[in-house]
Amino acid sequence: MIRIAIAGASGRMGRMLIEAVLAADDCTLHAALDHAGSSAIGLDAAAFLGRNCGIAITGELDSLSGADVLIDFTRPEGTLNHLEACRQHKVNMIIGTTGFDDAGSAAIEAASRDIAIVHAYNMSVGVNLLVKLLEVAGRALATGYDVEVLEMHHRMKVDAPSGTALMLGRAVADAQGRDLKDCAVYAREGITGEREAGTIGFATLRGGDVIGDHTVIFAGMGERIEISHKASNRTIYASGSVRAARFLQGRSSGFFDMQDVLGLR
Numbered sequence: 001m002i003r004i005a006i007a008g009a010s011g012r013m014g015r016m017l018i019e020a021v022l023a024a025d026d027c028t029l030h031a032a033l034d035h036a037g038s039s040a041i042g043l044d045a046a047a048f049l050g051r052n053c054g055i056a057i058t059g060e061l062d063s064l065s066g067a068d069v070l071i072d073f074t075r076p077e078g079t080l081n082h083l084e085a086c087r088q089h090k091v092n093m094i095i096g097t098t099g100f101d102d103a104g105s106a107a108i109e110a111a112s113r114d115i116a117i118v119h120a121y122n123m124s125v126g127v128n129l130l131v132k133l134l135e136v137a138g139r140a141l142a143t144g145y146d147v148e149v150l151e152m153h154h155r156m157k158v159d160a161p162s163g164t165a166l167m168l169g170r171a172v173a174d175a176q177g178r179d180l181k182d183c184a185v186y187a188r189e190g191i192t193g194e195r196e197a198g199t200i201g202f203a204t205l206r207g208g209d210v211i212g213d214h215t216v217i218f219a220g221m222g223e224r225i226e227i228s229h230k231a232s233n234r235t236i237y238a239s240g241s242v243r244a245a246r247f248l249q250g251r252s253s254g255f256f257d258m259q260d261v262l263g264l265r
């Protein structure tokens, strides 16, 4: 049995993860965490499903003790707190949280010397397949095609562009031997001048309950290629995370992403 702890237990993803872990024959819910000020503290972790599982949501990081892995979909500051606790308790981590700055990303990579970590901005099979397709498209369309990454998410999302949009943009940049930091354009307004060749543009839409739409456009003279993924249910992220938990079993250190978990590398 894989003993799984879940952070952000009362969040949109936290709930999906609790449901997925409770439904998996080879997993057991070891702990359900939320921040100490959360109104969910003390509630049974499965109460939202109309039943009890016997694990109460807690703000105590010591509840990680004895877990095999923590699945964390929270906020960067929460994840970085949990990272330290996981290091102390020798608990592996699956990190789905987005919006890290460079220092946060570096801290996660550094911690993977002491515990095994899967860090992925999108846990779905479909988006990770898109990354592979973009490696091919990015190479084939390296000259004469303008690259734009378009994403739309629900009105509650707090970071932009999405982690997935950045990952897709990076996949194209890498395939073309460029650094995304040098070629990304995140906003356009006013008299911008003509589009600079070789840049990768990002456009962010927010509204309603959209779970996650991403399109990478290669716009040439006379044709346009669009590669899209549209999520219609968050279960794709939860089942990918459970798959990642299975992948980490028996590993004690190392830094991985979903390409590793899905055997796409």
Ligand SMILES: NC(=O)C1=CN([C@@H]2O[C@H](COP(=O)(O)OP(=O)(O)OC[C@H]3O[C@@H](n4cnc5c(N)ncnc54)[C@H](OP(=O)(O)O)[C@@H]3O)[C@@H](O)[C@H]2O)C=CC1
Residues within 6 Å of the ligand: 007, 008, 009, 010, 011, 012, 013, 014, 034, 035, 038, 039, 073, 074, 075, 077, 078, 079, 095, 096, 097, 098, 099, 120, 121, 122, 123, 124, 163, 237
């Ligand atoms: N990698 C992937 O496949 C996916 C990644 N995500 C990412 O996962 C993250 C969470 O998304 P979502 O579930 O929609 O967000 P929610 O806001 O619904 O859930 C976040 C949870 O984390 C809690 N939280 C907030 N701040 C902290 C903190 N400092 N410490 C501990 N817990 C905290 C929230 O509590 P409270 O509500 O009280 O603030 C809530 O329970 C986002 O970064 C999102 O982009 C989402 C889907 C897929």
Ligand SMILES: O=C(O)C1=N[C@H](C(=O)O)C[C@H](O)C1
Residues within 6 Å of the ligand: 098, 121, 122, 153, 157, 161, 162, 163, 164, 165, 211, 212, 213
């Ligand atoms: O906040 C979300 O909802 C999502 N966040 C992730 C991201 O930023 O890419 C993954 C998915 O698109 C849903």
